[in-house]
Amino acid sequence: MMRHLTIRLWGVWLMLVLATLFSAWTAADGLPGGAGMPAAALAVAVGFAKVWLIGMHFMALRDAPPWLRSLFNAWSLVVGGGVTLLILL
Amino acid sequence: MSRQTPRPEELELPEFLMPYEASPPAPAPPAATAAPDLHQSGLWIFILGDMTLFGAFFAGFALQARSQADVFAGSAETLLLGVGAVNTLILLTSSLFVVVATRAVAADDRPAAARALLATLLCALLFAGLKLTAYGVELSAGYTPTTNLFFTYYFVLTGIHLMHVVVGMALLLVAWRGLRREAGGVSVSFVEGAGIYWHMVDLLWVVLFPLLYIAWLP
Numbered sequence: 001m002m003r004h005l006t007i008r009l010w011g012v013w014l015m016l017v018l019a020t021l022f023s024a025w026t027a028a029d030g031l032p033g034g035a036g037m038p039a040a041a042l043a044v045a046v047g048f049a050k051v052w053l054i055g056m057h058f059m060a061l062r063d064a065p066p067w068l069r070s071l072f073n074a075w076s077l078v079v080g081g082g083v084t085l086l087i088l089l
Numbered sequence: 090m091s092r093q094t095p096r097p098e099e100l101e102l103p104e105f106l107m108p109y110e111a112s113p114p115a116p117a118p119p120a121a122t123a124a125p126d127l128h129q130s131g132l133w134i135f136i137l138g139d140m141t142l143f144g145a146f147f148a149g150f151a152l153q154a155r156s157q158a159d160v161f162a163g164s165a166e167t168l169l170l171g172v173g174a175v176n177t178l179i180l181l182t183s184s185l186f187v188v189v190a191t192r193a194v195a196a197d198d199r200p201a202a203a204r205a206l207l208a209t210l211l212c213a214l215l216f217a218g219l220k221l222t223a224y225g226v227e228l229s230a231g232y233t234p235t236t237n238l239f240f241t242y243y244f245v246l247t248g249i250h251l252m253h254v255v256v257g258m259a260l261l262l263v264a265w266r267g268l269r270r271e272a273g274g275v276s277v278s279f280v281e282g283a284g285i286y287w288h289m290v291d292l293l294w295v296v297l298f299p300l301l302y303i304a305w306l307p
Contacts, residue, residue, distance in 0.1 A: 001201045004192040005185070013185045017178060020298075024174035027303040040154070040304035047299040051292045058184050059288045060191075071137055079144035086151040087304070 012057040016050050023047075041087040048080030132282050136289050139253075143246075143293055147300060150242045154305060157238060161305040164239035167232060172223045173302040176216050177294060183212035184291040187261075187284040194268065194280045202280065203268040206261055209287065213258045220251055243301055250293055257283070257290045 023046060055072050056062045062069070154161045190205035224244075234244040260283035267275025 001189055001193070001204050004189045004196065004198070004201060004205075009185070009188055013181065016181045016295075020174060020177045020181065023299060023303055024170060024177075027170060027306050037155075043299040043303045044151075044296070047296045050295045054184060054288060054292045054295065058188050058291075059285055068133055071133075075137060075140055075144070079141070079147065083144075083147045083151050083300075086148055087154065 009057060012053055016053060019046060019050055037087055041084045044087060045080065045084045048076060048084070051080065052076045129278070129282070132285060136285060140289065140293070143249075143296075146242070146246055147296060150246070150300060153238055153242070158305070160237050161239045162307045164232075164237060164243070165302065165305040166307065167227070167230070168243070168302050169223050169226060170302050172219050173298050176219050177298045179212050179216045179219070180291040180294050183209045183216070184288055186212065187287050190264075191281050191284045194277050199268050203265055206265040206268065206280075210258060210261050210265065213254060213261065213287075217251065217254055217258075220247065220254075239305075246297055246301065250290070250297060253290045253293065257287045260286055 023043060027043070052073075055076070059072075061072050064072075186205045186209040190202045190209065193199070193202035193205060232240050234241050264275055264280045264283045267279070
């Protein structure tokens with residue numbers, strides 16, 4: 001069953017898992033740089049980076065028509081960047 | 090005087106009786122273009138619309154957090170961080186199984202696709218079970234949607250997400266049952282569509298986890 005996966009897809013899944021474990025571990029032990037808006041913004045920005053990876057690789061948007069890829073990139077940038085800025089500013 | 094009969098090859102036959110040597114050429118297939126399939130376009134408009142609605146909720150939540158930082162920090166501390174993290178890992182793994190299913194069905198390996206969808210469904214059940222258990226713990230500790238603004242957002246956002254999980258499970262179940270039928274009961278595009286929906290369920294949780302469980306911790 002798993003022979004249908006490529007090394008790239010395994011690698012993306014591993015990155016997502018490691019990022020999740022790192023986030024949970026740092027949250028349990030105290031966020032880097034201490035609590036506060038920069039740490040909160042960093043945690044959320046990492047979440048949106050993971051969203052982008054899921055979209056490009058798992059949803060195969062890297063091979064999608066340009067209009068669709070652009071819409072997803074725009075969503076990631078506007079919503080991800082917007083929420084991160086709202087926390088920071 | 091006898092009249093000579095012409096040989097068959099000398100006869101001039103009308104056109105509709107003339108034998109032809111080869112079949113007429115089949116019409117050429119339409120040239121491949123970059124234009125997307127209409128059904129997939131509709132699905133993507135729905136997916137991006139749903140994601141944008143959640144994006145508005147995320148922005149509203151972040152705005153409120155600024156004015157009630159202490160309330161948000163104290164409330165986030167009471168959530169079960171470990172359950173949230175395990176549920177994130179479960180959904181990420183379920184997404185990988187969905188990738189296997191869509192690639193397998195495209196390669197006409199329906200048994201492998203069915204097995205991958207079954208694994209996805211088991212992950213979904215585990216996620217829902219853990220989420221309901223977490224709700225039980227939080228409610229029995231006295232935290233309800235009316236406790237404060239953080240918990241209002243928490244229950245609304247995770248509740249709407251859980252409804253998406255249920256819809257996703259229904260789609261995956263239909264796809265799985267279709268794949269198990271002998272005479273191909275489900276199309277490749279249906280499996281792909283259900284898969285895209287499930288990836289959306291995954292990526293929304295990937296934002297909800299840091300936003301609710303991690304960002305405001307003291």
